[in-house]
Amino acid sequence: MPAEVIDRPNPQPLASRIPDAVLELSVKLEKVNLSDADLKGLQEFRRASNYIAAAMIFLSDNALLERDLTFEDIKPRLLGHWGTCPGLTLVYAHLNYLTRKNGLQTIFVVGPGHGAPAILASLWLEGSLEKFYPKYSRDKQGLHNLITGFSTPHGFPSHINAETPGSIHEGGELGYALSVSFGAVMDKPDLIVACIVGDGEAESGPTATAWHAAKYIDPAESGAVIPIVHVNGFKISERTIYGCMDDKEMVSLFTGYGYQCRFVEDLEDIDRDLATSFQWALDEIHQIQKAARSGKPIMKPRWPVLIMRTPKGWSGPKKVNGEFVEGSFHAHQVPLMAAGSNKSQLADLQKWLLSYDPEDLFTGSGAPTDSITSIIPMEDHNKLGQRAETYKNYEPLNVPDWKQYGAEKGSEESCMKVIGNLIDQALVDNPKSLRLFSPDELVSNKLDAVFNHTGRDFQWDEFSHAKGGRVIEILSEHTCQGFLQGYTLTGRTGIFPSYESFLGIIHTMMVQYSKFNKMARETAWRTDLSSINYIETSTWTRQEHNGFSHQNPSFIGAVLNLKPTAARVYLPPDANTFLSTIAHCLRSKNYVNLMVGSKQPQPVFLSVAEADAHCQAGASIFKFASTDSGLHPDVVLVGIGSELTFEVIVAASLLRRKCPSLRVRVVNVTDLMILEAATIHPHSLSEDEFSSLFTPDKPIFFNYHGYRNEIRGLLFGRPNLERVSIGCYIEEGSTTTPFDMMLRNKVSRYHIMEAAIKGAAKVNERVALDMTRQLSEVRHQVSKVQEYIMEHGKDPDGTFDVPRFEGTGFEGPRGKAEGKSKEEEFFVN
Numbered sequence: 001m002p003a004e005v006i007d008r009p010n011p012q013p014l015a016s017r018i019p020d021a022v023l024e025l026s027v028k029l030e031k032v033n034l035s036d037a038d039l040k041g042l043q044e045f046r047r048a049s050n051y052i053a054a055a056m057i058f059l060s061d062n063a064l065l066e067r068d069l070t071f072e073d074i075k076p077r078l079l080g081h082w083g084t085c086p087g088l089t090l091v092y093a094h095l096n097y098l099t100r101k102n103g104l105q106t107i108f109v110v111g112p113g114h115g116a117p118a119i120l121a122s123l124w125l126e127g128s129l130e131k132f133y134p135k136y137s138r139d140k141q142g143l144h145n146l147i148t149g150f151s152t153p154h155g156f157p158s159h160i161n162a163e164t165p166g167s168i169h170e171g172g173e174l175g176y177a178l179s180v181s182f183g184a185v186m187d188k189p190d191l192i193v194a195c196i197v198g199d200g201e202a203e204s205g206p207t208a209t210a211w212h213a214a215k216y217i218d219p220a221e222s223g224a225v226i227p228i229v230h231v232n233g234f235k236i237s238e239r240t241i242y243g244c245m246d247d248k249e250m251v252s253l254f255t256g257y258g259y260q261c262r263f264v265e266d267l268e269d270i271d272r273d274l275a276t277s278f279q280w281a282l283d284e285i286h287q288i289q290k291a292a293r294s295g296k297p298i299m300k301p302r303w304p305v306l307i308m309r310t311p312k313g314w315s316g317p318k319k320v321n322g323e324f325v326e327g328s329f330h331a332h333q334v335p336l337m338a339a340g341s342n343k344s345q346l347a348d349l350q351k352w353l354l355s356y357d358p359e360d361l362f363t364g365s366g367a368p369t370d371s372i373t374s375i376i377p378m379e380d381h382n383k384l385g386q387r388a389e390t391y392k393n394y395e396p397l398n399v400p401d402w403k404q405y406g407a408e409k410g411s412e413e414s415c416m417k418v419i420g421n422l423i424d425q426a427l428v429d430n431p432k433s434l435r436l437f438s439p440d441e442l443v444s445n446k447l448d449a450v451f452n453h454t455g456r457d458f459q460w461d462e463f464s465h466a467k468g469g470r471v472i473e474i475l476s477e478h479t480c481q482g483f484l485q486g487y488t489l490t491g492r493t494g495i496f497p498s499y500e501s502f503l504g505i506i507h508t509m510m511v512q513y514s515k516f517n518k519m520a521r522e523t524a525w526r527t528d529l530s531s532i533n534y535i536e537t538s539t540w541t542r543q544e545h546n547g548f549s550h551q552n553p554s555f556i557g558a559v560l561n562l563k564p565t566a567a568r569v570y571l572p573p574d575a576n577t578f579l580s581t582i583a584h585c586l587r588s589k590n591y592v593n594l595m596v597g598s599k600q601p602q603p604v605f606l607s608v609a610e611a612d613a614h615c616q617a618g619a620s621i622f623k624f625a626s627t628d629s630g631l632h633p634d635v636v637l638v639g640i641g642s643e644l645t646f647e648v649i650v651a652a653s654l655l656r657r658k659c660p661s662l663r664v665r666v667v668n669v670t671d672l673m674i675l676e677a678a679t680i681h682p683h684s685l686s687e688d689e690f691s692s693l694f695t696p697d698k699p700i701f702f703n704y705h706g707y708r709n710e711i712r713g714l715l716f717g718r719p720n721l722e723r724v725s726i727g728c729y730i731e732e733g734s735t736t737t738p739f740d741m742m743l744r745n746k747v748s749r750y751h752i753m754e755a756a757i758k759g760a761a762k763v764n765e766r767v768a769l770d771m772t773r774q775l776s777e778v779r780h781q782v783s784k785v786q787e788y789i790m791e792h793g794k795d796p797d798g799t800f801d802v803p804r805f806e807g808t809g810f811e812g813p814r815g816k817a818e819g820k821s822k823e824e825e826f827f828v829n
Contacts, residue, residue: 026251027262027304029280031272041375042093042271044361045125048372049089050315051356052121052143056150057082058339058349063147064140064358064366069350074340079151079158081114083331084198086314087230088118090274092384095194096126097375098278099382105190105223107490108384109181111207112198112230113159113171120146120156120164125368126376128165128385132525140366162519162526165385168489173512175204178227179482182213184389184490185223186483187432189293191389191490192285196228199242200235206478206509211257213479214303215460216472219292221432224285226278227259227305232312234329250307258460260284260302265309277306297466300459317352320345392527393491394589395433400425402583406576406608413575413604415597415642416497416537419582420449423495426586427470428453433492434586437480440473441499445537446599477505485513488532493586497535500596501543501552514562514592521565521590531568531591534559535582537599539705540729541643544741551733551741556706559594560672560713564681569672571596571705573645574604576611577670584615596705598642603802605649605668618671618683619693624805625652625666633665634760634767636694637752640669641705644727644747646802648703651752653805659757659774661766667693677717690718697723699759703747704728725755739795743786750782 034042055063057080062073088110099106110119123129124146129136136142149155160167169180181195201207217224233243245253247263254261262280266273281304288301313331318324325335336345336352361369380386405422407413427434427450442448450471457469472483477498484494513532520526540551559567568591572578578597585593605622606614614620623629625648637652639645645668652664669675673683678690685693694700700723704711708728715721732744742748754775761768788796 022248022251022255025255025260026247027260027280029262029276031269031276032279034272034275037371038097038375039271041371042097042275044369045093045096045122045372045375046086046089047356048125048358048361048368049092049118049121050086051353051358051361052124052147053085053089053117054082054316054353055147056080056117056121057334058336060148063144064362065350065353069346071340071346074346075152076340077151078334078337078340080117081112081158081333082117082316082335083232083234083312083329083333084112084115084230085118086316087232087308087310088112088115088196089122090270090310091194091196091228091230091308092118092122093375094271094274094278095384096377097275098282099384100375100377102282103382104192104282105382105387105389106384107168107184107191107193107387107390108166109169109177109184109193109195110160110167111169111171111174111177111196111201113169116156116158116160116164117150119160119167120150123165123385125372126383126385127380128383131380131386132165138367143362143366162516163523166387166390168390168486170512170516173508174198174201175206175478176210176482176485176509176512177201178207178210178225179213179479180486180489181225181227182210182217183483183486183494185217185225186435186487187221187492188223188389188490189221189289191223192226192282193223194226194228196230199229199231199233199240202229202242203240206476206482209474209476209479210482211254211259212474213483214258216457216474216483218457218459218466218468219289219301220297220466221468224289224303226281226285229305229307231307231309232314233327234312234332236332237329254305254307258300258302259305261305261307263307263309265307267310270310274308280304281306292466299462299465315355317348320348389490391525394528394530395491395493397426397434397493397530397586398429399583399586400429402579403608403612405579406611407574407604409576409604409607409610411604412601414446414599414601415572415575415578416446416535416599417449418575419535419578420447421452422579422582423447424450424452424454430493431470434470434494435483435487435492436471436495436497437483438471438473438497439477439480439499439502440475441538442471442473442497445497445499447497447535477502478509481506481509481513484532485509488530491529493530493533495533495535495586497537499538499543499550500536500540500555501538501550503534503536503555504552504558507555507558510558510592511562514566517566517590518563528589531585531588531593533582533585533593534595536594536596539596539598539641539643540733541641541705541741542598542600542738544733544736544738547735548733551729553596553706553729556594556596556672557710559592560710562592564673564676566590566592567673567681568593569596570594570670571641571672572615572670573639573642573668574602574606574611576604576606576608577615580611580615581670596641602642602646614668615670618674618685619667619669621693622649622666622668625649625664627656627663627665630665632663633695633698634663634764635756636665636667636698636700637756638667638669638694638700638702640672640702643742644703644705646800647742647747647749648752650802651749651756654749655753655756658753658777659767659770662756662760662764664756665695672714675711675714677715680717687719696720699723699725699762701752701755701759702726702728703752723759725759727751727755737789737793737795739785739799740789743782748782750778750785753778
């Protein structure tokens with residue numbers, strides 16, 4: 001430990017060493033002069049919403065407390081989160097008021113997703129629940145249905161989800177509200193998204209990075225986010241980091257992020273304090289936007305952020321069983337858990353609910369009073385729960401004809417370079433409804449053709465500032481995913497290209513999104529959405545130069561685990577099939593599309609027309625590489641994935657010369673879901689189709705890009721699976737050569753040949769006669785190649801040459817005139 005610390009018994013606290021001038025960076029304003037009517041409306045809205053929220057957690061009857069509570073009025077299971085609700089109702093009331101006063105287009109994104117009681121209560125008050133769910137009408141019966149049905153099998157769940165009007169974010173997994181909000185405002189110049197971030201959520205890594213999202217918002221073309229950091233001090237059972245930060249620390253943090261902040265914390269006059277803060281934030285936003293839209297953009301504008309401090313569980317029970325509840329972690333979920341069996345807690349619950357004076361908040365029929373509705377926007381389409389952007393704003397893309405970008409059959413092309421040209425034109429044709437979000441890997445992934453007509457959108461860089469780029473690169477997969485979700489859920493389309501090994505970072509985010517989308521599809525009033533589209537490249541097969549850490553195809557399995565109605569996984573074998581696939585995915589709706597392909601030059605096996613037919617079928621026989629076009633095979637060799645299919649094709653070529661009596665059928669699968677047992681997935685092959693493609697009874701060897709259990713799971717339920725063997729990624733790798741990666745994972749042409757010989761020997765006696773000798777020669781060749789790689793540090797010359805298949809029409813790369821590659825000559829001789 002440094003001596004100066006040892007010698008200082010009471011080191012000066014960090015906060016006191018921060019200059020007082022830092023606090024001058026926080027905004028202090030004279031409070032707005034709310035009229036008595038507006039103030040009353042805000043206060044009564046909050047009281048009514050808090051009453052309903054609390055009642056939803058506890059009551060199975062007696063919703064308006066028209067008699068004393070009994071144990072029979074209490075739900076058998078008390079579910080819900082009270083602690084965050086008072087802060088959420090406070091913000092909701094003021095967003096209504098701000099929207100009505102300024103004629104805004106406003107969405108509310110709620111990070112604390114378990115605060116559903118507060119949001120549902122507010123939605124009931126503004127009439128949005130009734131619009132989408134008539135049984136929640138604004139009367140006694142509707143309120144009874146809402147309160148008694150909450151967190152029961154027939155009511156709303158305990159957290160915000162796609163069934164909640166106005167929601168575009170579930171919040172079940174903390175950390176993503178802020179990035180989703182920024183994605184939502186992109187290309188929506190008049191949209192304001194108010195995003196409340198809980199101080200627990202603020203501790204998450206995705207939220208920490210998402211504060212930089214404002215640096216990717218061009219105010220000339222996009223709307224704005226008003227972030228509200230809700231500091232109530234506690235998580236489930238621990239203090240929060242933000243709750244322990246003083247003003248100087250908070251101002252320093254957000255000034256460093258690039259914001260100007262204002263504290264909202266005057267509990268004695270909270271409504272004037274928050275109304276003043278919201279109006280200030282809106283005025284700052286309009287000033288930034290006006291400058292940008294008049295051609296004089298502000299370089300590095302400081303966007304507003306509100307730091308709102310209120311007690312956790314504010315207005316709830318102060319103490320229970322001698323322990324503080326309000327202002328402590330005890331308020332986080334259900335403060336009076338024994339209300340259904342303990343007379344004292346039942347009495348405390350009644351006292352708590354009556355403290356809101358419900359008889360003054362609802363009319364005789366059970367509707368909210370005029371004072372409450374006076375602060376709500378008058379037009380339905382302007383109410384927070386009914387903004388069209390949140391549920392019916394799908395904008396179909398104008399997708400270019402992919403065939404004009406097709407590559408010549410027999411040439412060598414990078415899938416990524418070819419599709420980059422199509423994406424570039426799609427960005428031109430859809431200037432306000434298509435964006436590309438990438439973790440700083442576009443050039444590495446050879447997708448740089450997307451920059452032919454656009455640039456990067458990064459507003460804190462003098463070279464891209466105010467240029468309107470359609471590409472966002474930020475080295476945070478979480479933020480890219482959040483942007484993608486917000487952009488998609490408000491009607492547009494996004495593409496997320498990434499290194500294969502790092503897509504797993506957003507695995508749970510993708511799953512959360514899929515769950516939201518599943519519920520949205522089951523909610524009658526939500527319309528279709530564009531699919532979210534992942535391009536997975538820089539795959540393990542060509543990440544040998546980066547090493548073992550960059551070799552991981554596990555995201556495929558993550559998508560396969562989704563509901564069949566959502567999951568789509570494509571592994572196009574060449575450039576033309578990838579073009580067809582991405583064009584299809586950009587037109588598709590409601591799916592999670594995963595496209596896996598190589599960025600390195602690969603042979604183009606299929607013409608444009610052949611690729612079109614192949615992709616429509618999902619799989620087909622590569623007749624050029626098969627014996628007699630695939631008739632009467634002894635064994636079926638299946639390639640899934642570009643490099644894996646290449647190895648299958650080379651193995652088939654070698655077998656022609658090495659083992660001419662062995663009859664091979666080569667199949668490529670581009671749509672992984674066709675393998676799933678019939679009726680499980682919409683793309684599944686029928687049993688007759690499966691048998692036609694793979695034969696009813698011949699041995700099958702799958703050479704698969706991902707993990708073995710993925711193929712096993714897909715094939716489960718198909719007949720005669722004992723004939724199936726699988727080569728796949730087996731977690732072997734290093735900084736080595738491309739072909740050594742094939743050898744280490746036992747998916748090389750030689751391992752395929754070995755599998756083919758063993759399988760064919762079961763049905764072809766001529767192959768069986770020579771099997772031992774042939775297998776010995778193949779294994780010897782593996783040893784020779786491995787020794788060569790270890791000695792020379794490179795693959796043998798000709799390893800990736802592709803032979804012609806004479807008489808089939810496939811000429812090989814650049815129209816090779818010779819019938820055999822260098823490697824084949826070496827092997828056969």
